[in-house]
Amino acid sequence: MALTLLAGAGCAQLGPQPTFVPPTKTPKPTFTPTTAALPTQTALPAPTTAAPTAAQPPPPPTATLAPTAAPPTATATPIPAPKFTANQSVNVRRGPGTNYGLIGEITQGQSHDITGKNAAGDWLQFNFRGQPAWVFAALVAVSGDAGRIQLAQNIPAPPPPPPTAAPTPVPQPTAPSAPPAPLNRFQLLKNSPGEHCDPNSSMTYFDGFVRHRDNSLYNHVCVHIRYYEPRVTKCTGCDGVGDGFWSFSPFGRAADPGTYVEIFVVECPPSIPAGGVTQNTPGGFSGSNLTPLSDKWTKVINESVECHGITFVGD
Structure with missing residues (x-):
C-alpha cells in the first residue's frame, strides 16, 4: 500500500499530460475486379426416352365373308311383233282408203305381220303377195306390241277422182222430129x-x-x-x-x-x-x-x- 501511495504521489507532481490519441488508419481503396458476365446457356431438353411399349397381342384374324351371289336377273319375255288376224273376209287395197283400188282379199282367220299404219291409225299396211297393201283396221284383230307399229313411209298418193262421163251428144235432126225423151227415162x-x-x-x-x-x-x-x-x-x-x-x-x-x-x-x-x-x-x-x-x-x-x-x- 505504501508503494501505491508513492506512485500516486509521484504522478501528482508532474501536472496534466496530453491524452495520446492513436492515429486513425485510413483504409486504402480496394479495387474490386469486375467479372464479365458469361453468356447464359440454354438448357437443352433432356432426351425423352420412350418407355418400352408392352407387347400387344396380334389382333384376331378377320373372317372373310364369301361374296353373296347376286340373284339371277329375270329374263323379260319378248313381246311378239305386231300382226293382225282377219275377223272376216277383208278387201285388200293399194292404199289406206276405200278410194284406192282393190288388189285382192284375205279370208277370215288369215294372219299377216303389220309393217305400218296411216296417220289416223285406222288402216294397216302389210306385205301382200310381195307388195305393200292395206286393210281397214276395224275388220281385223291386232296382236303383239301395237306400240311398235310405225307410220308407213311409202303411203301412195290418193288416186284422182274418175272423170265424169260426158253425155252422148245428140245428133241434130235434119228434119223436124218428136222432142227427145227426157234424160231420166x-x-x-x-x-x-x-x-x-x-x-x-x-x-x-x-x-x-x-x-x-x-x-x-x-x-x-x-x-x-x-x-x-x-x-x-x-x-x-x-x-x-x-x-x-x-x-x-x-x-x-x-x-x-x-x-x-x-x-x-x-x-x-x-x-x-x-x-x-x-x-x-x-x-x-x-x-x-x-x-x-x-x-x-x-x-x-x-x-x-x-x-x-x-x-x-x-x-
Whole structure:
C-alpha cells in the first residue's frame, strides 16, 4: 500500500499530460475486379426416352365373308311383233282408203305381220303377195306390241277422182222430129211400201226391181252401184236371178262406216258377163256410158245394213 501511495504521489507532481490519441488508419481503396458476365446457356431438353411399349397381342384374324351371289336377273319375255288376224273376209287395197283400188282379199282367220299404219291409225299396211297393201283396221284383230307399229313411209298418193262421163251428144235432126225423151227415162219409186233397210253386221247388201209403169217387171235394164268410184253394173233378169230383179253385195262384207252409196239406172254396155261389169272386168268401164238415166237412190252407211225393194219405174 505504501508503494501505491508513492506512485500516486509521484504522478501528482508532474501536472496534466496530453491524452495520446492513436492515429486513425485510413483504409486504402480496394479495387474490386469486375467479372464479365458469361453468356447464359440454354438448357437443352433432356432426351425423352420412350418407355418400352408392352407387347400387344396380334389382333384376331378377320373372317372373310364369301361374296353373296347376286340373284339371277329375270329374263323379260319378248313381246311378239305386231300382226293382225282377219275377223272376216277383208278387201285388200293399194292404199289406206276405200278410194284406192282393190288388189285382192284375205279370208277370215288369215294372219299377216303389220309393217305400218296411216296417220289416223285406222288402216294397216302389210306385205301382200310381195307388195305393200292395206286393210281397214276395224275388220281385223291386232296382236303383239301395237306400240311398235310405225307410220308407213311409202303411203301412195290418193288416186284422182274418175272423170265424169260426158253425155252422148245428140245428133241434130235434119228434119223436124218428136222432142227427145227426157234424160231420166226411169224414176226412182220413192217411199215404196216394199222398200226397207235392216241391220246386218256382217254383210252390206242391196236389191230391188225395175218395173214398167203398169207395174209389170222390166228385164234387160242396167242398174249401176257407185261408191267413191264406179263399181258394178248389172242387168235385170240376167243370170237367171228373176224377172226385173237386181242385187248388189259389192263389199263382200260390212261396208266401212261413212261410205256413201249411189244406185241408178244406166245405159247397158254392148255385153255384160255373168256377175255384171266390174273394175276387174277386162276393159273395166271404158266401154260403158254411166250417165244416170234415173234419179239416184243414195244412202250413207253408218252401220252395215241390207236394203230391199229399191224400185225404178220406166216406160
